[in-house]
Amino acid sequence: MAPPFGSFRMLRFILNKLALIVPTVIGITIASFSFIRLLPGDPILAMAGQHGVTPERYEILKEQFGFNLPIWQQYLNYVWGLLNGNFGVSLSTKRPVIVDFLSLFPATIELALFAMIIAVLLGIPAGIFAAIKRGSWFDQSIMGIALAGYSMPIFWWGLLLIIFFSGYLGWTPVSGRIALQYFFPSVTGFMLIDSLLAGKPDAFVSAVRHLILPSVVLGTIPLAVIARQTRSAMLEVLGEDYVRTARAKGLSPRRVVGLHAFRNALIPVVTTIGLQVGLLMAGAILTETIFSWPGIGKWMIDSISKRDYIAVQSGLLLIALIVMAVNLLVDLLYAVINPRIRVQ
Amino acid sequence: MKLMQTLLTASALVAVMAGSAYAKQLVYCSEASPAHFDPGPTTGGNDFDASSRTIYNRLVEFSHGGTDVQPGLAESWEISEDGLTYTFHLRPGVKFHTTSYFTPTRDFNADDVIFSFERQWKQDNPFYQYLEGLTWDYFQGMDMPRYLASLEKVDDLTVKMTLTEPNAPMIANLGMDFASILSKEYADQVLASGNLADFANKPVGTGPFQFVDYQTDAVIRYQAFPDYWAGKVALDDLIFAITTDPAVRAQKLKAGECDIMSYPAPADLADLQADPNLAVAEQEGLNIGYMSYNTTIAPMDNVNVRKALTMAINKDAIIDAVYQGAGQNAKNLIPPTMWSYDDAIPADVYDPDKAKQMLADAGVSNLTLDLWAMPVSRPYNPNAQRVAELIQADWAAVGVTANIVTYEWTEYRERGKQKDRPGAFQIGWTGDNGDPDNFFATLFSCSAIGVSNYSSWCNQDFEDAIQKAKTVSDPAERTKLYIKAQEIFKAEEPAMTLAHSKVFMPMNKRVQGFTMDPLGIHRFDNVDVTE
Numbered sequence: 001m002a003p004p005f006g007s008f009r010m011l012r013f014i015l016n017k018l019a020l021i022v023p024t025v026i027g028i029t030i031a032s033f034s035f036i037r038l039l040p041g042d043p044i045l046a047m048a049g050q051h052g053v054t055p056e057r058y059e060i061l062k063e064q065f066g067f068n069l070p071i072w073q074q075y076l077n078y079v080w081g082l083l084n085g086n087f088g089v090s091l092s093t094k095r096p097v098i099v100d101f102l103s104l105f106p107a108t109i110e111l112a113l114f115a116m117i118i119a120v121l122l123g124i125p126a127g128i129f130a131a132i133k134r135g136s137w138f139d140q141s142i143m144g145i146a147l148a149g150y151s152m153p154i155f156w157w158g159l160l161l162i163i164f165f166s167g168y169l170g171w172t173p174v175s176g177r178i179a180l181q182y183f184f185p186s187v188t189g190f191m192l193i194d195s196l197l198a199g200k201p202d203a204f205v206s207a208v209r210h211l212i213l214p215s216v217v218l219g220t221i222p223l224a225v226i227a228r229q230t231r232s233a234m235l236e237v238l239g240e241d242y243v244r245t246a247r248a249k250g251l252s253p254r255r256v257v258g259l260h261a262f263r264n265a266l267i268p269v270v271t272t273i274g275l276q277v278g279l280l281m282a283g284a285i286l287t288e289t290i291f292s293w294p295g296i297g298k299w300m301i302d303s304i305s306k307r308d309y310i311a312v313q314s315g316l317l318l319i320a321l322i323v324m325a326v327n328l329l330v331d332l333l334y335a336v337i338n339p340r341i342r343v344q
Numbered sequence: 345m346k347l348m349q350t351l352l353t354a355s356a357l358v359a360v361m362a363g364s365a366y367a368k369q370l371v372y373c374s375e376a377s378p379a380h381f382d383p384g385p386t387t388g389g390n391d392f393d394a395s396s397r398t399i400y401n402r403l404v405e406f407s408h409g410g411t412d413v414q415p416g417l418a419e420s421w422e423i424s425e426d427g428l429t430y431t432f433h434l435r436p437g438v439k440f441h442t443t444s445y446f447t448p449t450r451d452f453n454a455d456d457v458i459f460s461f462e463r464q465w466k467q468d469n470p471f472y473q474y475l476e477g478l479t480w481d482y483f484q485g486m487d488m489p490r491y492l493a494s495l496e497k498v499d500d501l502t503v504k505m506t507l508t509e510p511n512a513p514m515i516a517n518l519g520m521d522f523a524s525i526l527s528k529e530y531a532d533q534v535l536a537s538g539n540l541a542d543f544a545n546k547p548v549g550t551g552p553f554q555f556v557d558y559q560t561d562a563v564i565r566y567q568a569f570p571d572y573w574a575g576k577v578a579l580d581d582l583i584f585a586i587t588t589d590p591a592v593r594a595q596k597l598k599a600g601e602c603d604i605m606s607y608p609a610p611a612d613l614a615d616l617q618a619d620p621n622l623a624v625a626e627q628e629g630l631n632i633g634y635m636s637y638n639t640t641i642a643p644m645d646n647v648n649v650r651k652a653l654t655m656a657i658n659k660d661a662i663i664d665a666v667y668q669g670a671g672q673n674a675k676n677l678i679p680p681t682m683w684s685y686d687d688a689i690p691a692d693v694y695d696p697d698k699a700k701q702m703l704a705d706a707g708v709s710n711l712t713l714d715l716w717a718m719p720v721s722r723p724y725n726p727n728a729q730r731v732a733e734l735i736q737a738d739w740a741a742v743g744v745t746a747n748i749v750t751y752e753w754t755e756y757r758e759r760g761k762q763k764d765r766p767g768a769f770q771i772g773w774t775g776d777n778g779d780p781d782n783f784f785a786t787l788f789s790c791s792a793i794g795v796s797n798y799s800s801w802c803n804q805d806f807e808d809a810i811q812k813a814k815t816v817s818d819p820a821e822r823t824k825l826y827i828k829a830q831e832i833f834k835a836e837e838p839a840m841t842l843a844h845s846k847v848f849m850p851m852n853k854r855v856q857g858f859t860m861d862p863l864g865i866h867r868f869d870n871v872d873v874t875e
């Protein structure tokens with residue numbers, strides 16, 4: 001097998017994928033720019049508080065923020081800013097959007113990563129065993145639980161876990177990223193890394209304890225999806241001729257499943273995992289709100305409710321860029337796992 | 345060797361923990377992140393809690409748990425006979441915070457006062473637009489540009505403020521958050537450094553607590569200012585743990601992760617009150633929930649129709665159902681805790697038969713009107729939708745058909761304030777400064793039509809009374825004028841005053857000395873904790 005990145009075909013594959021990104025990004029700027037403006041509400045009135053503003057002052061402020069310009073001109077100004085690397089200044093915090101985003105993003109990655117680890121570590125084995133024991137009570141209960149997990153309203157699920165594990169049993173903290181007694185400078189923005197850099201192992205433990213419930217809540221839906229996808233991919237592969245051949249050769253069931261079936265079943269599963277990143281970002285909005293997790297999900301909700309047009313349009317774009325980048329990586333990984341993709 | 349290291353770490357840890365055991369720490373579960381720490385341009389109560397009431401002082405301060413104006417950074421002041429000149433004598437020896445980013449070289453003086461107002465007022469001040477898109481909403485909302493003629497330094501400890509016309513509520517305005525005093529010396533340092541955003545994100549004030557750190561959207565840390573002019577406060581450390589969901593705040597309080605919380609959900613109150621470790625303080629808020637009739641549109645231009653509509657509403661039933669024990673039937677626009685409240689005004693009577701008769705006498709039959717319901721929950725009206733449904737049923741009983749109308753919150757207010765808006769409009773108000781003018785003039789003056797006079801009501805006698813009350817400084821005289829205003833209001837019924845609501849503050853029993861504030865502010869300068 002040729003090294004995956006060495007061939008001309010691979011390069012063309014990457015370039016093709018990158019070329020697709022350009023129209024997607026343009027589409028996203030249009031969508032994010034218009035969605036927040038389609039919502040009823042007005043950023044100037046939202047800022048003004050209960051006193052409101054006089055009609056004269058309203059006009060002045062509209063001009064100050066450029067909201068008096070025709071909508072297409074506002075859009076072009078926005079895109080022009082983006083081309084110059086300027087994501088704009090938040091109407092509420094008055095800080096550059098990119099500054100707010102970067103300061104909050106590590107918290108979301110940390111949470112999403114943990115959620116994904118839980119989803120993968122539990123979802124793949126559950127799916128494999130369900131496939132092997134197809135039709136058994138084990139399969140049916142796993143799939144039943146997966147369906148329940150998939151349908152679970154995140155907000156309700158999160159509160160339920162808090163009330164039971166934090167309130168009733170007292171095993172986990174209610175919310176936040178770390179116990180308040182720990183106070184050390186933020187170096188990377190990742191609490192687990194920063195606590196170790198600060199030389200505080202007990203702070204690290206506290207950060208892990210704070211991560212458990214929100215990761216479980218955020219990981220629930222991806223876990224269900226991955227388990228179901230793994231099961232159906234495995235079932236498909238297990239019926240293939242080469243698996244039957246492997247069995248006929250007298251290979252142990254463990255080798256048949258682990259080596260022959262699982263590797264081939266992995267391909268659609270990896271795609272599924274990649275697609276979950278978008279779902280994770282959506283789930284993070286609710287999970288972070290319940291657990292007071294200072295990430296970009298909570299920030300987006302706050303910005304939407306304040307009608308902070310600038311933060312929302314640029315925040316959505318940044319999140320979309322990240323989801324696209326992850327999906328691109330998954331596509332590449334997919335090509336590495338499965339050489340046929342490159343040949344096509 | 346490893347054992348030795350572990351032992352050393354452990355003993356160091358014990359030492360730190362032992363040290364912290366002596367530090368008095370209060371954790372407050374707050375409801376939202378502050379935009380930043382400059383109270384001038386912000387408008388949210390959560391912004392003020394995190395900035396003006398912890399880090400800063402004002403020339404005058406509101407009393408704890410009240411709205412009486414007391415000396416703050418001004419030790420005393422005089423108002424000229426004509427009510428146009430205010431002379432403030434500043435408190436000597438007041439220090440600004442010394443932090444890792446600023447070391448003051450001088451005490452607070454007149455330059456700081458002038459700077460703090462001019463930055464909101466004079467467009468050529470370098471801090472007028474020091475952050476992109478500053479709008480100074482409160483300075484504008486309180487009409488300061490209209491009233492301020494000049495602000496001069498007489499000497500280091502004397503400031504003279506001249507007004508364009510007499511305005512008795514001015515002193516109360518100066519106790520408001522936007523009027524916080526910031527350091528001119530720090531502003532100069534920030535200006536020289538070029539990092540103007542530091543001024544809002546790394547605050548320096550004269551207040552009881554000094555800023556230590558803000559982890560965006562998560563935790564704000566303060567420590568007691570040792571050189572505070574009123575004496576160091578009892579607490580050593582104050583922490584705001586930002587927790588947006590009220591149910592989660594309640595869980596954190598119960599689990600001991602915070603000591604005190606803001607705005608409990610009504611559904612959680614009983615549970616919190618039943619917890620033996622917790623105490624729930626309550627106070628009547630300085631607020632009013634009301635429903636404005638558009639007095640310019642027939643048949644609501646007829647005062648008897650307005651009175652009949654109010655008479656048809658069973659207010660007590662609504663308050664029981666919607667406020668769940670946290671509401672008080674409102675007979676006046678201002679709440680009973682406010683000075684000049686007129687207790688002689690009779691309460692609204694619920695009498696559907698008489699209401700029906702009055703409507704018939706006014707020649708009104710088959711009346712159909714819009715009934716507006718706010719889309720948000722506010723302390724003064726926790727569920728406007730439910731209120732609307734109950735009123736709809738009450739009105740149906742007297743032959744009035746109500747169509748419930750609602751919009752997104754800013755859109756709702758925008759449509760509601762249009763002069764020709766049809767129907768009855770639910771809205772409310774939370775006092776800014778404890779002055780009756782803040783209710784009467786803001787909500788029902790003729791000039792507020794199209795801004796915040798949702799009844800489009802302009803009554804000359806009422807207007808004369810409230811405008812005169814603005815210009816006289818004698819409290820007894822002002823009280824008389826406001827009582828007259830309340831009588832006219834009741835006789836004319838431009839709005840149905842529904843309720844004043846109570847505000848609750850659940851806290852751990854180890855929290856001592858917290859006073860509820862009628863203005864909805866959360867202050868911790870007089871709070872202590874027992875171990």
